[in-house]
Amino acid sequence: MNLAPPDALAAKISLHTPLTDPERAALGGFVRRTQTVLPGVTLAAAGEPLDIATIVVDGMLARTKMLRDGRRQILSLLLPGDLVDAHASVLKTRDDNLEALSRSEVAIVPQSRVAEVGAQHPRLHEAFLREAFIEAAIVREWVLNVGQRNAMEALAHLFCELHYRMNAVGRVAKGAFAFPLRQQDLADALGVSAVHLNRVFLQLRETGLVTAGGKTLTIVDLSGLRQAAHFDSDYLHLDRANTALSA
Amino acid sequence: MNLAPPDALAAKISLHTPLTDPERAALGGFVRRTQTVLPGVTLAAAGEPLDIATIVVDGMLARTKMLRDGRRQILSLLLPGDLVDAHASVLKTRDDNLEALSRSEVAIVPQSRVAEVGAQHPRLHEAFLREAFIEAAIVREWVLNVGQRNAMEALAHLFCELHYRMNAVGRVAKGAFAFPLRQQDLADALGVSAVHLNRVFLQLRETGLVTAGGKTLTIVDLSGLRQAAHFDSDYLHLDRANTALSA
């Protein structure tokens, strides 16, 4: 029903680097064995060693940080095709958590194997690095979302981002894509309370720009939503993708 | 009066990797020629090519993002010894601005030279990568600051971070270090208004935990400040440094 697992990551990488068959095969090796994780499960927690990378095959995960009193911040959403913590082995221990927000399929790859594949395929090495830097760019935009935009703008902006990122891996059909988050997760992503998020989300749906239901989000009017959010996709570094969307 | 320029970067790197003399010399080559930038000057703007790295020799700069209506968010503060945008050449264009917050000394290094030195000195290559990942970790903590902590906690947390980072490059004496920011900059860092920041900053000074004056910030009671901020320095990945502070 969805693209076969390896394709999402390969699709993202080939936005910047055309891939040869051996390179595709190497990527395929990463996701040969996947495992299912249930919503709420923490795959990796702050303080643990950074010895594994994770590839999201299906579902939605998040990088999170917690405060002692239970406050929780989502730092970025991890979508199918995302390669998480590759190259992070230059640091010893994690400083954040990797948490499943929905039932998801992931492939867990030891850093040593990522390094081996990188050594054999220099362009993959560079591509992995690029993915890490793009995630950093997404987190920087996230700061802007949380720090400067009000809840409505921030929500609209987040939905735009998800649309572009899901589209880049072929997971958008007629403006709709899987969206399994609870409102509490959205609230923790934007740094507002769940109650306030609920009201703002209702308001946004009333505008008719988006509809939601059954764990699916539909962007009805992308250009209207982009305007509401002042969304500019440059920070996603999608380059060759979404040329149809940017019009 | 301060450490000689190259020492700050070398000091940070040697927290993780002991450096040989040739490696130190290579770093010294980066900062042989520096230039002065005045407060408010934008060294590099979003949309420009990512073809240079910048080393902060003295002063304070910031990575910033702007919204069309003038709202401004500071994404991270760049201190002496920081190596900015090394390795970022895997991406084509900047998505943020590099702005001087005070009169500063910086060295501008073409990405090609960073790459050459990295090729000659593999451990420097890895060290540059590590610096980039540490900055990403700092930005992630920044999201938590802006999204979950209130203004007082966030301000105390930021001051703790600065103390640790300045200490790691030998720029702290008796709890005091150079702090040339305007309150407007602090406000843009925390995502609050300058008026509110002013009141909160006054309140924090009234607690006696910190004092400020003459572009200098003094942490009077670090452990008290850490408690107020619930500060945990793990995310700075300082490893061997600050062992005296962590007590």
Place this chain on the structure above:
DNA sequence: CGGTTATTTGACCGACTTCAACTGCAGTGG
């Protein structure tokens, strides 16, 4: 010293929070 910029203060307003209750829905077991 004059002109500019940064900080401080006051008054008022609005976005967002908190607490609490209620609805709707899906799963479970009797």
Place this chain on the structure above:
DNA sequence: CCACTGCAGTTGAAGTCGGTCAAATAACCG
């Protein structure tokens, strides 16, 4: 089949943190 349970979503009321506007100091700089 229907109660029971639990969780996500929705709604209301009251309060607070932080925003805005505006003006008054205070510090800085040529």
